[in-house]
Amino acid sequence: MTADRSTSDAWVGSERVRGLVRNESPIDESVQSGRPSLLAIGLTVLVVAVALFLVWQTVSSLLIVFAGVLFAAFLDAAARALAPVLPLSRVWRLTLVLLLLSALAGFGLAWGTGKLPEQTRVLLKVMDAQVDILQEHLLSYGVDLLGPEWGRDFAQWLFADQGRFLSHAQFLLGGASSLLTAVLVILFLGILFAFDPISYRDSVVVLVRQSYRARARQVMDEMGTVMRLWFVGQLIRIILMTLFVWLALYLIGLPGPFVLGLQAGLSNFIPYLGPIVAAIPIALVAMPLGASPLIWAVAVYTIIQSIEGYVIGPLIQRHAVETPPAWTLVAIVLLGALFGVMGIALAMPLVAVGRVAIIRLYVEDYLGDRIEPATTDPPILGEQP
Template identity: 35%
Template sequence: MEPEAEAEAEGGSAATGGTGLAKGLGAFVVRSLIVVALVVLALALWRLRDVLSIAFGSVMLSVGFSGLADAIARRTRLSRAWSLALVVAVALGGMGLAVEVFGAMMAAQYDELAQKLPRSLQSITAWLNASPLGREVVGMSDNALKSAAAGPAPRMLARFVAGAGQALTYALVMIAGGVFLAIDPERYRQGVLVLVPRARRARAAQVLDSLAQGLRLWLLGRLVVMAAVGVLASLGLWAMGIDAPFALGLTGAVLTFIPYVGAIMAALPGMLIGFLQEPIKAVVVAVLFWAVHFVEGTFITPLVQDEVVDVPPVISIFSTVVFAVLLGPVGVFLAAPITVVVILLVHLLYIEDVLGEPAPVRRRRGRRLAWPRLLRRRGV
């Protein structure tokens, strides 16, 4: 080969190698920037977790308001705007009326609870002091309380007061956000869909509609269950002669929004009050709450939520713990609806779209039930 040809070949290979090196370096830089952007996004989402919780709560309220408004508009001559105004007015008016009618009675009963719970704890302490093992337990508890009072207790009290004010502010923002989302949900739906590639936009619309319908059905069923548990628990405690039965029943109804864990939390105040009256009544109250939740789980929940996505008990319990750690107290109440949304997304986007299999069905009392069939039947 001539010297000139060899020089040209060497120059060409060097140029090719330089171009390949530049492309490889450019791809590495792009990948590094993507990783950094993802890390920054994750940190930003973590810092904004309270905002995300409020946003999810607003979406959940919006789904409920929109569902009721659409149902009223279909069955009456009212427009959707007037139907939504009626729903919001009835909801807020009902809350105000409940506070006006039952507020004084509930405040008196909660005040009674605040006075009786310490006496219940004193009675339990006296009962424990009757045995050597009990005295050891009481001594350990006293030491722990003294250490807490000397150390973190004042800070915890101040944090609790600040948290209560923050929770009230979050609740007001959540309600306002839910109302504004319900006024024009299609606008925000289209805003989300425009971010999806055109080829996947139709499927994304189906997924959003399925999520809204599934969450709406779950929320409606949960509200029915809460009302039933509150009425049954209040009547049962009143019949047994337990002090402050309606306050305890209301507490049980609110805590029922938390599946499984809420049932245990709801029984504890009633058991303490019952123990103060008569030690045996603590056991009777525990049996009453067990019976109420047995009726709820056996008859009421299957009736109102038979074809909504089924969340296994273990997943419900662990999701409550996980979201409580991630989101704080608000995560305890939002854990169940977030879990419902996650399960629906897994069914729709992974089981159906990726695996190409039909979504799982569940059997109860010999009937074959599937939440996708219900959604399709309702036009989703």
């Protein structure tokens, strides 16, 4: 009797399970049919929103990390350049590159400590005098360019109020310490990434679904190649622009030609806007020498900048960045407004890397269109140590 009752209960339980399976809810149907449920959609939206919020709150740190990756790409490019010359392992070539860069940095500091401060002081004094003259001319026409608080004696304005002086000192010290910290973090991150790029790449790839990891490696390698080509290209442009402007202004006879050439070269790090801003110090320094040197300085700088911008630059960067100039300028303006100087300085490589991600992951993988890679060079992360 007991056995019959247990058998009956088991039969009823199994029938109840079968009934539940036959009469499953619409949510279960959506799961089995592959459609995400409302709960899954809500959780996905929540996760994406939290991720975007965290990115927004830590964007300054993320830009520093990205700058470290750029520096690692430069170190990797230098190590690759030494490969045909020195039959050494990659680690030894990277070590040699770091030693050479340290020696160059030490020589530059030793030379610049005795030369650059004096030239910079003279140039600032000349530009300050020319701004005063420009202000007087504009005041004669009723235009107050610099405002009523502009004083001819900056030191008197600075030290007149002790509270103002302390606030300026705190601002300068805080800015200097933040800049030094960011530079050190970028340098150390770049060195760590450069010495073991494959493991760092795979630590990101492991977060991707296993069937898609080969594609993720391919896209990340292409991003690395783009960063490497962009950084090396920008470095070549800065060096060429500095040398040409330095030589031209030296022949014209302007004071501090090296400082003016250096700021003209560094301005190429910010495309389109940087060269225009770099022309202002050159014009202000040339104004006291008369109309002829001023015209010569502005004309020579314009010619050099035009040749560099329309001939040399596109030849160097044609394999790295293929973004239309308007989109690049939009990115510079938006990132500069959102994130300041770091956003402006890193706008170009961010656009280049973002373009690779959009084309490979969205246009090709999601939309199904096929676009050939812009570069055929070996990937930055493909070389074994």
